[in-house]
Amino acid sequence: MSQEIPTNAAVAELIAEHAQIQKVVAGLALLETRVTSGEGADPALLRRILEFLREYADRLHHGKEESFFFLALERRGVPATGCPVGALLGEHKRGRALVAEFAEGIEAYAAGTEGASEGLAATMRGLTELYPAHIWKEDYLLFPMSEKVLREEDLAELIAQFKTVDLAIGDAAIARAEALATELAGIVAQS
Ligand SMILES: [Fe+2]
Numbered sequence: 580m581s582q583e584i585p586t587n588a589a590v591a592e593l594i595a596e597h598a599q600i601q602k603v604v605a606g607l608a609l610l611e612t613r614v615t616s617g618e619g620a621d622p623a624l625l626r627r628i629l630e631f632l633r634e635y636a637d638r639l640h641h642g643k644e645e646s647f648f649f650l651a652l653e654r655r656g657v658p659a660t661g662c663p664v665g666a667l668l669g670e671h672k673r674g675r676a677l678v679a680e681f682a683e684g685i686e687a688y689a690a691g692t693e694g695a696s697e698g699l700a701a702t703m704r705g706l707t708e709l710y711p712a713h714i715w716k717e718d719y720l721l722f723p724m725s726e727k728v729l730r731e732e733d734l735a736e737l738i739a740q741f742k743t744v745d746l747a748i749g750d751a752a753i754a755r756a757e758a759l760a761t762e763l764a765g766i767v768a769q770s
């Protein structure tokens with residue numbers, strides 16, 4: 580896609596994280612077809628995706644959005660409820676519920692529980708539908724809108740605040756997440 584997305588440094592950071600999440604979600608979509616077809620997916624790989632969704636997509640990325648980015652928008656008059664922030668927060672919540680379901684689904688699948696494949700595949704489809712639609716709304720609606728309301732000083736503050744989230748998660752966890760995204764992109768490319 581070649582549409583222009585506005586890129587101040589704070590927004591560029593969130594967009595770059597979206598790209599990593601999209602790679603993992605594309606891998607998850609491929610693995611869902613393998614679970615559904617009976618070809619199967621490695622539970623160890625599914626557990627690594629689970630860790631990515633918890634630590635990188637939720638704790639790091641949604642953490643930056645919820646703890647800082649959305650609040651900066653609210654300070655500049657964007658309503659905290661309704662469209663767009665309230666709707667996006669609702670999707671983060673839905674994502675967390677699906678991730679919790681995914682954790683249970685993986686273990687049932689790994690244990691060979693009857694009906695586990697169907698349940699796991701349904702949860703994986705839920706995740707692969709939710710994330711791209713959510714990211715699209717942020718990339719093409721929220722971020723362009725944020726360019727209109729955020730000021731220079733807000734953006735500088737956001738960069739510093741995002742850094743604190745990166746530090747809390749740690750370089751090793753971030754590197755692990757990015758390596759998984761690259762690995763899954765390779766698997767998708769070969770499929
Ligand atoms: Fe979000």
Ligand SMILES: [Fe+2]
Pocket residue numbers: 593597640644714717
């Ligand atoms: Fe996001």
